[in-house]
Amino acid sequence: MTSESCFNCNETMERLHSYVDRELNAFEMGEVKKHLDDCPPCEKHFEFNSQVKILVHNKGCPEKAPSTLVAKILANFRES
Amino acid sequence: METMLAPPVAPVQPKSLALASMSQQPAPAAAADFDFEAAVAENIDALYRGALRMTRKPEEAEDLVQETFLRAYRFQHQFQPGTNFKAWLFKIQTNLFRSRYRKQYNSPQSLDNTEEFYLYQHLGADVPQGDDPAADVLDKLGVEEVRKAIEDLPPAYRETVLLTDVEGFSYKETAEILEVPVGTVMSRLHRGRQRLQESLYDYAKESGVVE
Numbered sequence: 001m002t003s004e005s006c007f008n009c010n011e012t013m014e015r016l017h018s019y020v021d022r023e024l025n026a027f028e029m030g031e032v033k034k035h036l037d038d039c040p041p042c043e044k045h046f047e048f049n050s051q052v053k054i055l056v057h058n059k060g061c062p063e064k065a066p067s068t069l070v071a072k073i074l075a076n077f078r079e080s
Numbered sequence: 081m082e083t084m085l086a087p088p089v090a091p092v093q094p095k096s097l098a099l100a101s102m103s104q105q106p107a108p109a110a111a112a113d114f115d116f117e118a119a120v121a122e123n124i125d126a127l128y129r130g131a132l133r134m135t136r137k138p139e140e141a142e143d144l145v146q147e148t149f150l151r152a153y154r155f156q157h158q159f160q161p162g163t164n165f166k167a168w169l170f171k172i173q174t175n176l177f178r179s180r181y182r183k184q185y186n187s188p189q190s191l192d193n194t195e196e197f198y199l200y201q202h203l204g205a206d207v208p209q210g211d212d213p214a215a216d217v218l219d220k221l222g223v224e225e226v227r228k229a230i231e232d233l234p235p236a237y238r239e240t241v242l243l244t245d246v247e248g249f250s251y252k253e254t255a256e257i258l259e260v261p262v263g264t265v266m267s268r269l270h271r272g273r274q275r276l277q278e279s280l281y282d283y284a285k286e287s288g289v290v291e
Contacts, residue, residue, distance in 0.1 A: 017266070044200075048214050048218075049200075051218050052199070052218065053273075055218055056230065059223045059226040061130070063129050064129075065125050069128065070120055070124060074120065076146060076153075077153050
């Protein structure tokens with residue numbers, strides 16, 4: 001058992017987006033993780049928000065550029 | 081789970097090769113360092129999907145991407161080697177979008193009345209008991225629901241969510257592309273994701289994923 005996190009639930013939730021995005025400093029990443037390990041309700045929030053981020057990443061923009069677009073762009077270069 | 085979090089950011093470095101197919105038409109001075117044809121191939125899908133979510137129309141997206149690459153080609157001497165080329169392209173495209181769609185971009189777009197953890201809270205209440213009802217609903221959401229939920233976001237929030245969640249740019253890179261402070265990226269991301277969850281919930285209901 002590790003030491004207790006210095007963040008409570010509110011302080012953890014305030015940092016949840018930044019934690020999901022891995023944008024906290026090393027200390028805060030560690031403290032949030034400690035809290036989540038010990039707090040199932042906060043851990044569920046984290047899991048859910050991570051999954052929404054992955055959902056947006058995987059299903060938000062599945063389209064590929066039309067194959068004709070590259071040719072148009074290269075032709076623009078030659079004309080410019 | 082945690083290892084899957086950050087979508088991979090493909091570092092795009094222009095290659096130091098001469099532009100073979102365009103050797104008859106030399107590009108401006110310092111440009112010889114770029115293989116522009118390779119740069120187009122590497123970045124076109126990312127720019128196009130971004131343009132498509134912002135304009136919502138394939139023809140307009142194509143047009144925006146064409147203009148973005150043309151500007152990048154003309155102003156390639158302004159690119160600082162060693163910095164992120166994909167980010168530079170997105171910055172050009174963002175500025176183009178803002179100037180072309182000024183009215184839409186500048187219309188009031190505050191998201192003050194969004195609710196924290198909306199989807200999660202509502203799914204907890206509405207979905208029949210299961211191992212992880214909220215996660216089950218997310219699995220059932222399709223491309224169409226997610227696309228519509230993103231396109232519902234006001235442009236300033238939409239571009240922020242797209243850059244961080246779809247393209248995997250860091251807060252700092254996103255801030256530089258959008259020319260706003262990192263704190264603004266964070267608050268737009270926060271509010272944008274809240275609104276996104278509200279829309280996902282609505283579309284989940286509409287399509288019968290949630291009763």
